[in-house]
Amino acid sequence: MTSTTTSQQELYRFLEDRFACAQACTECARACALRASLMDPGEVDGQEGVRRHAIMCAEVCDATCRVLSEQNCQDEAGIRIQLEWCRTVCVECAHACDGHSGAEEAAAVCRACASACTDFIGILR
Template identity: 75%
Template sequence: MTSTTSQQELFRFLEDRFACAQACTECARACALRASLVDPDGSADQERVRRKGIMCAEVCDATCRVLSEQAGQDEATLRVQVEWCRTVCLETAHAFDDHPGAEDSAKACRECAQACSDFLATLDA
């Protein structure tokens, strides 16, 4: 492996890591906003969607923090956090799919899940 290849791989890793962190931030905002719009005295299904939104916002926020830290992280820790984020985002997107007005939040969740998948592929490279 040449040093140029190593540099290119490092740049790709950092770009994907940043893109994932940025998608997590956007998803956290969208989910927190969506959760705040749900009537807390609504149906059990609305409460489930509100809780999913809150949980997704928290997981995305935590993932963004992990991705933003520079020191003391190993690949296994990153992988577990990002895989968890991807799973929660997909579950939340599915929950939002059944609720009119939640399309933008579902889209943000799917984009975050895709960014997580892209970053995980960088780890596998």
Template identity: 70%
Template sequence: MTTTTQQELFRFLEDRFACAQACTECARACALRASFDERDGTEDREHLRRRGIMCAEVCDATCRVLSQQNQVDESVIRVQVEWCRQACLEGAHSFDRHPGAEEAAAACRACARACDAFLATLG
């Protein structure tokens, strides 16, 4: 194994771990935010609650894919991470419109950035 290949492997593993960690943080923040938004009958609040739940579920699933020790097809990883990135961007956009949801929006953006970094590592 050449030095460049070792460096690429380390970068890949670091970015994969960073992405999984960001997904975990985002899932936590979104689930917490969704639990705050009680069903009050308003369409806007229900949309925000559902967005939080969906983002949390997508991030959790992405973290599981990234954490698997066995070999997962790169195309499966790419699709999952791209889906996560999109869900996080949509979540951040939704949370931006609601006071008190800043932490969830920031976690979503951080996760989207980590997904971008990992996708760049995939090439």
């Protein structure tokens, strides 16, 4: 009976971490999409780079959220690859936002999402 309880606890933690990661991805996608929409596409001085990173981050986070919310059984390796891709893009976006006025919130949300991805990858191993 203990192994069943442990298995159920592990399953609950897996689902909670999966939900937390998907929620962080959603928040990051929203923040990045908002950041990109507020920027003038013709801006110079590195702002266009921030905009491109924000758009890409929003798209990757959205895709990751969809992967995590699918009901069917997925292979763990595929989930891990998606999470690692998301984590990498979020970190890159956060770095791109650093030092740009008004981008602090997007950078923080990107870092939180990267951290959620890292935490979730940790329980997949």
